[in-house]
Amino acid sequence: MAGIIRLFRCAFILLVVDSAMVNLRVFAALQSFIANEIVTDVIPVAPDAVANVLYPSGVEVNEGNVLTPTQVKDRPTVTWEADPDAYYTVAMVDPDVPSRVNRSQGEWQHWIVGNFPGNGEDCGETLSEYVGAGPPAGSGFHRYVFLVYEQPCLLTFDEPRLNNTSMANRPLFSITRFAEKYNLGDPIAGNFFQAEYDDYVPILFAQLGA
Template sequence: MTSKSVCLLLTFVYVVAFVESVDIGKMEKGEIVPDVIDKIPSEVLKVIYPSGASVELGNELTPTQVKDEPITVNWTADPNTFYTVAMVDPDAPSREDPKLREVLHWLVGNVKGGDVENGEVIAGYRGSGPPQGTGLHRYVFLVYQQNGKIDFKEKKIDSRSREGRLNFSIRKFAVNYSLGQPVAGNYYQAQFDDYVPILQSQTIQ
């Protein structure tokens, strides 16, 4: 490889790193820091839904688009390392009055090497269901690197159930299991649409 090629490669790597750094900074602008976490993760988590909708650092999606569990959740994962993947809503019942912060929408632990599908489901995926008239809610995805396989003590939560989801704190959960700061993250925003009453009708307590 010529010196010119090396320079071009290094420039490309720098530009990509700079652009990703600027992008992930949107989590701070969206006040994910400090509302949910204390520090911005270094990597943007790639999340795509069966509807084709993708999570793009604060873009608006509809509850209809995100009603099913994501089919793609990608980050730079070590194949021999375990991770925890979480999704929370800090804006319940509204961003102006977040007295139910946070609502837990998804929690999967002991994810080995990025294989979310075969991780340990602690809380089954529950799509966005913001009440009518409460405006936009933020839905935050976070990935934590575990120190090893964990024996989680939490009661398992069915995807249709609201039990154990309200007033959840991913901060406290991370402290309890020594997860440190998240290594990857992303978020979207959503507000009420016609799918929300359907989601509520399928809910069990």
């Protein structure tokens, strides 16, 4: 976790040294969440800052850029400007299930980690193990949304713990209802990418028992 702590500290230094650049990026983040209808489809209010999301494959999430399921199959590193005395919840959801024009099964819960300490001393509590993007063939582009919430305190979650070998309890999720249940407020940071079907998707579906 030392690397993440260093990233937090660097982010804080950048905010102090070049606040104008940060203000521009915050404004752009707000607009990207609105322009891509993540506000209304997923959350009521856009986050105030961009969360940095980097995958082991080397690709980085950048406010709606197009990535492939192959590139995002492994759990990413997510960093943001954190209060060392606070706890956070990080989530990834897909509202476009089975497709963006028919979101009858969305949101699909891809990943949730709660009680993540801002000081980076441990990895938090995994509620849903990470499952990468798996848009079905012919369903077009899906939006994959990362959200970071600052918790009011260390929480006791009564959610079922989900592994990455089953689809059970993942469809028909709502991150907004989840946030309301645990009094998380609006997300403080976020990011998202888009992806459509590639040859990794059947492998993922087999992993999930589909």
